[in-house]
Amino acid sequence: MSRQWHVPEPTLVAYAVEDLSDVDSWSVEAHLVACADCRAALTRASAGTPASATVDLVRERIELDLPARRAPMGWTRQFFLVLRGAPGARSSWLLALGLVLVAASLLDASPLSKGFGEPGTWWFAHGSYVVLVAPLLQIAGVALSYGPWIDPCHEMTGSTPLGGLRLLLIRTLLVLVTVVPATLVIGLFTERGTPVLTLLPGLGLTSLTLALGSVVQLRHAALVVGGGWLTACVVPLLVKTVPQVLASPLPVVWVPVIILSSATVLLRRRSFTYAPQLVRS
Amino acid sequence: MPQVKTHKLVFGYRRRQVIKGLTLSFGTGVHGLLGPNGAGKTTLMRMLATVNRPDSGTLTVLGDPLSSEAGLRSVRRRIGYLPQAFGFYPRFTVREFVEYFAWLKEVPRGRLSDAVDRAIERVGLGERADDRLKTLSGGMLRRVGIAQAIVNDPEVLLLDEPTAGLDPEQRMDFRVLLRDIGRDNCVITSTHLIEDVAAACTAVTLIDSGQSVFQGTPAQLIAAGDPDCDGDTPVERGYTSVLRAFRAAS
Numbered sequence: 001m002s003r004q005w006h007v008p009e010p011t012l013v014a015y016a017v018e019d020l021s022d023v024d025s026w027s028v029e030a031h032l033v034a035c036a037d038c039r040a041a042l043t044r045a046s047a048g049t050p051a052s053a054t055v056d057l058v059r060e061r062i063e064l065d066l067p068a069r070r071a072p073m074g075w076t077r078q079f080f081l082v083l084r085g086a087p088g089a090r091s092s093w094l095l096a097l098g099l100v101l102v103a104a105s106l107l108d109a110s111p112l113s114k115g116f117g118e119p120g121t122w123w124f125a126h127g128s129y130v131v132l133v134a135p136l137l138q139i140a141g142v143a144l145s146y147g148p149w150i151d152p153c154h155e156m157t158g159s160t161p162l163g164g165l166r167l168l169l170i171r172t173l174l175v176l177v178t179v180v181p182a183t184l185v186i187g188l189f190t191e192r193g194t195p196v197l198t199l200l201p202g203l204g205l206t207s208l209t210l211a212l213g214s215v216v217q218l219r220h221a222a223l224v225v226g227g228g229w230l231t232a233c234v235v236p237l238l239v240k241t242v243p244q245v246l247a248s249p250l251p252v253v254w255v256p257v258i259i260l261s262s263a264t265v266l267l268r269r270r271s272f273t274y275a276p277q278l279v280r281s
Numbered sequence: 282m283p284q285v286k287t288h289k290l291v292f293g294y295r296r297r298q299v300i301k302g303l304t305l306s307f308g309t310g311v312h313g314l315l316g317p318n319g320a321g322k323t324t325l326m327r328m329l330a331t332v333n334r335p336d337s338g339t340l341t342v343l344g345d346p347l348s349s350e351a352g353l354r355s356v357r358r359r360i361g362y363l364p365q366a367f368g369f370y371p372r373f374t375v376r377e378f379v380e381y382f383a384w385l386k387e388v389p390r391g392r393l394s395d396a397v398d399r400a401i402e403r404v405g406l407g408e409r410a411d412d413r414l415k416t417l418s419g420g421m422l423r424r425v426g427i428a429q430a431i432v433n434d435p436e437v438l439l440l441d442e443p444t445a446g447l448d449p450e451q452r453m454d455f456r457v458l459l460r461d462i463g464r465d466n467c468v469i470t471s472t473h474l475i476e477d478v479a480a481a482c483t484a485v486t487l488i489d490s491g492q493s494v495f496q497g498t499p500a501q502l503i504a505a506g507d508p509d510c511d512g513d514t515p516v517e518r519g520y521t522s523v524l525r526a527f528r529a530a531s
Contacts, residue, residue, distance in 0.1 A: 161357040
């Protein structure tokens, strides 16, 4: 409601220093109750008067009794909190990750690895077992981060808006954020493998695990996908040939896998909303 | 309109049906959910907490039939849940743990720290806020569980056996907290302790083998008590009488 009339400033000043008759004061107060503009004008008009000093004193006293307002949580604190909430992000996981990657690199440097390729071939100079283990580490990390069998708070997270698929994707991202840079740095130092060769199977198999995890339990999906990858890589190695997947990035294979798996996760997102993904029955 | 309504709710684990067509409603106040072991209390609580999806029937929480993903997400922002098997991260401090759940419940960042402090104060753990969870006693852990449930000021609060592990004094403090929250919100608490219901609840729901046996006030349950029935208190007699009559009829 718009108001035509406002209390003239001299009247407000007179009211603030208690220099107004009772009847006039009452009508000013009645108007102040309804008019925010005049209340603001009164605040300005009463600056420096004893009434304003009293108001300041009262506010000070009240604030002393109120609990201090805390600063909003910082981004870094929130990030580490989320990281630590993922069971897979424990120090034991990080230790295992480091050990496996170091072992793979040592194997790369050993004559055993070079035996598969003739001197002068690409594999002899640049082949890497890190390409083999990196996707396995990612799949294991995802399976170790989410689910009633691994997360003690799984049932409680299931009744929260971020629970279910969102939490799974956040934790998957955290796993990728630890594994991918580690493999890339190792590749940089050993000059074996290539970033694309390491990245594509990892992303492909991780998204495949999530897609399969919308049908069966995530840990079973991880076992199936990881087992499949291991078979595809190790069987040729046993007969002393270098499998295609370790020597060539094969985008023709991995890009469709990534796209189709992501689409499956998106279409089947409801399967992460409720049991059996959420609660062990 | 009641905050939580179920209509012919059915749920089973594999072939075993646990909830057999429950039609219930829960409005503002503190509701005690009673029933013998295996009656389906925990299963019902899980469904009300939107953790399990009913096999059939409808569940309406805060006016939303939970049929869309967006509706479910908005409802989950406004409920609090403490499961019977309360799990926790031992290396988190009390404050970190409650903060973690405030984040999961999408409490706005600007209000988060204040909401966390308030929740911890309300369960009486202000002094232990920076202690790691693995150093706390069982009763204190329960209170941490209650703190994470109330950190988003839920309109529907679901507590499954919240008084387990609390000593008598803590149970009394807890009842005060329940009454306080139940003044404006819907609190549903399942319990084995019938005296808890008489002391803290404004309404009682009694279920047996997945079916509804009784819904009313504690006074109505007491009034239904047959003086010849087993039980040391009027409420216990009411409980046994109603349950016996139901079993005789079915």
